[in-house]
Amino acid sequence: MKILTDIQDHLRQTNVVEKLLYANVFVYIVSVLFPVGMTHYFALSSQMTAIVRHPWTIFTYAFIHIRLFHILSNLIVLYYIGQLFLDFFTPKKFLIYYFSSLIVGGLMFVLYYSISPTTTHYSLIGASAAVTGILIGLATKIPHYALYLRFIGRVELWILAAIWIVLSAFTAAGINAGSGIAHLGGALTGFLLTSYLNEGAWFSKISFQNKKSKSPFKTVYKSKIKTKQSYRHSKENEQRVNAILDKISKSGYDALSQEEKEFLFNQKSH
Secondary structure: OHHHHHHHHHHHHOOHHHHHHHHHHHHHHHHHHOHHHHHHHHOEEOOHHHHHHOOOHHHHHHHOOOOHHHHHHHHHHHHHHHHHHOOOOOHHHHHHHHHHHHHHHHHHHHHHHHHOOOOOOOEEOOOHHHHHHHHHHHHHHOOOOEEEEOOOEEEEHHHHHHHHHHHHHHHHOOOOHHHHHHHHHHHHHHHHHHHHHOOOHHHHOOOOOOOOOOOOOEEOHHHOEEOHHHHHHHHHHHHHHHHHHHHHHHHOHHHOOHHHHHHHHHHHHO
8 A cells, every 4th residue: 555655665764763753652542542451461560460470561661651741741852852862872872771761760660669668559651761861861961052942042951851850859759659760760871871881882882902902903893893093093083072062062062163063973973
């Protein structure tokens, strides 16, 4: 059918953020049609025994939304922050942030209720933990990057991140505490990935010379071999990228020259 072909062609042209948006919308439509079945089999239960029976729920809960406002708020933030995220990180890193945040958020939700004295059983749904990880991870990278919001004006990312965390903390102190705990788990994941792991060899695809090795070569991601000269070149590129990111953090993306923008884009494409 032509309509299916058109949909496939359109999906091939979308980026990873847009693909996740479409996936969430599709599952939302199914959830509206079959609300009981979807939450029963795909929402994350606060009961440890339920997780043993349905281990996939540690992933699937993030795609389940029942209320329209819930999915709209998550997807609006995911779209705008996610697109900005891709200006500074690769699509693969976006997926690492997204799924790591939803897993850690889900685990913290379950852990909280496993030690909580409450006997009430709860279910966790929604992409909020994953979206929080993306937002906090990006804000940690470029805290002074400013967004211009209608009716509000210029707002730096660190302010939006702080407001988001405060709201999550209030939620964690209320009746729906587990949901707030999951959000904070996603926030912690995004912060740690950017602050401590983003420059690691396994994460940034940069391998470091083994000092014990007598070979003048080193093995890097996908088994490619580079000489010491190319290693120094990669370090120079890394230093320049960091300098450009510092400039963005202080003055915003628009302060970059055209040459700096092209250099940053080329580095992101590698």
